[in-house]
Amino acid sequence: MTKQYEISDEDVDAMVRHLKFTDPKNATPEHARAKLEELQAGLHGMAHTDPEKLDKLQAKIDAAKKRDSEAQ
Numbered sequence: 001m002t003k004q005y006e007i008s009d010e011d012v013d014a015m016v017r018h019l020k021f022t023d024p025k026n027a028t029p030e031h032a033r034a035k036l037e038e039l040q041a042g043l044h045g046m047a048h049t050d051p052e053k054l055d056k057l058q059a060k061i062d063a064a065k066k067r068d069s070e071a072q
Helices: 009-022 029-049 051-071
Strands: none
Touching (some): 029 051
16 A cells, blocks of 8 residues: 655645745635645545556656656
């Protein structure tokens, strides 16, 4: 069984930086944490309702990470 993801302060900080570009009026730690919780709940639901879609999403993320690491 995999370890359950817990939202870290580092994740919240990264989301705040993202929100500064996409939704500046809501670029607060509280809103960032709420967005991360929404994403977590959505992915959890997807794992139950459409695990194949979640697997495809994970494969795309892994491929992007690999491309990014190779580009550096």
